[in-house]
Amino acid sequence: MDRPTSGLPVFHTSGLTKSYQQGEIEVHALRGVNLDLFSGELVVMLGASGSGKSTLLNILGGLDVPTSGEVKYQDIDLSRANDRELTRYRRDYVGFVFQFYNLIPSLTARENVIAVTEIARNPMSPEAALELVGLKQRMDHFPAQLSGGEQQRVAIARAIAKRPEVLLCDEPTGALDSATGTLVLAALDTANRETGTTTVIITHNASIAQMADRVITLSDGTISGEYRNSTRQDPRTLSW
Numbered sequence: 192m193d194r195p196t197s198g199l200p201v202f203h204t205s206g207l208t209k210s211y212q213q214g215e216i217e218v219h220a221l222r223g224v225n226l227d228l229f230s231g232e233l234v235v236m237l238g239a240s241g242s243g244k245s246t247l248l249n250i251l252g253g254l255d256v257p258t259s260g261e262v263k264y265q266d267i268d269l270s271r272a273n274d275r276e277l278t279r280y281r282r283d284y285v286g287f288v289f290q291f292y293n294l295i296p297s298l299t300a301r302e303n304v305i306a307v308t309e310i311a312r313n314p315m316s317p318e319a320a321l322e323l324v325g326l327k328q329r330m331d332h333f334p335a336q337l338s339g340g341e342q343q344r345v346a347i348a349r350a351i352a353k354r355p356e357v358l359l360c361d362e363p364t365g366a367l368d369s370a371t372g373t374l375v376l377a378a379l380d381t382a383n384r385e386t387g388t389t390t391v392i393i394t395h396n397a398s399i400a401q402m403a404d405r406v407i408t409l410s411d412g413t414i415s416g417e418y419r420n421s422t423r424q425d426p427r428t429l430s431w
């Protein structure tokens with residue numbers, strides 16, 4: 192079933208630009224992005240390599256700041272926030288999932304999640320987070336005893352255990368084969384449905400788009416396309 196989103200934008204960007212100086216050359220990673228993201232929706236962001244996807248995600252997540260333009264999370268102005276405010280924003284509101292899982296090798300799956308829940312304001316239990324991603328039976332395994340897909344699901348459990356308002360995923364299946372990637376996408380789908388966390392997944396892979404409420408395409412630093420799926424497809428039924 193397609194889950195309606197609330198209609199309230201949680202993120203608002205207008206005229207967002209980001210440039211990097213590389214020696215003599217100025218690289219324009221974002222060239223004026225106008226975007227609203229709505230509470231609870233699952234957005235897939237597509238685009239060729241170099242189109243600006245990671246740059247945009249990093250700005251939404253408070254890991255980077257724009258060169259010009261506006262970016263707001265609710266009433267928090269991320270374009271004007273200082274380092275301390277951005278750190279607090281990330282800690283209190285944002286979960287990240289990256290292509291590489293960044294788990295601590297000497298800690299079990301459960302302990303990797305506990306490392307986050309111990310410092311969160313209103314966490315779910317580590318066991319509940321691991322169960323949500325289908326790893327109930329693997330909680331006491333170390334990363335080296337888990338497959339790539341299982342490690343990524345631990346990383347998702349770690350990201351959602353603090354009940355973030357926003358879950359930002361940069362190529363979460365980039366290092367995985369399609370069967371394993373499907374389980375990771377299913378974990379993200381379940382986490383979004385069950386926790387209501389606004390979710391953005393960036394990918395090169397257009398076949399993932401059918402699992403989204405909304406699909407946004409970036410080309411050359413701007414939004415070149417946007418559509419809403421009439422129904423969200425279960426990622427387990429996607430072929431890619």
Ligand SMILES: Nc1ncnc2c1ncn2[C@@H]1O[C@H](COP(=O)(O)OP(=O)(O)OP(=O)(O)O)[C@@H](O)[C@H]1O
Nearest residue numbers: 211213218220238239240241242243244245246247
């Ligand atoms: N820290 C940086 N310094 C200089 N240039 C950068 C930096 N980060 C990104 N860029 C440049 O900005 C442009 C957009 O990069 P970005 O990583 O956002 O694209 P992307 O769509 O996520 O690409 P990919 O799919 O390959 O990860 C690219 O030309 C990239 O080389």
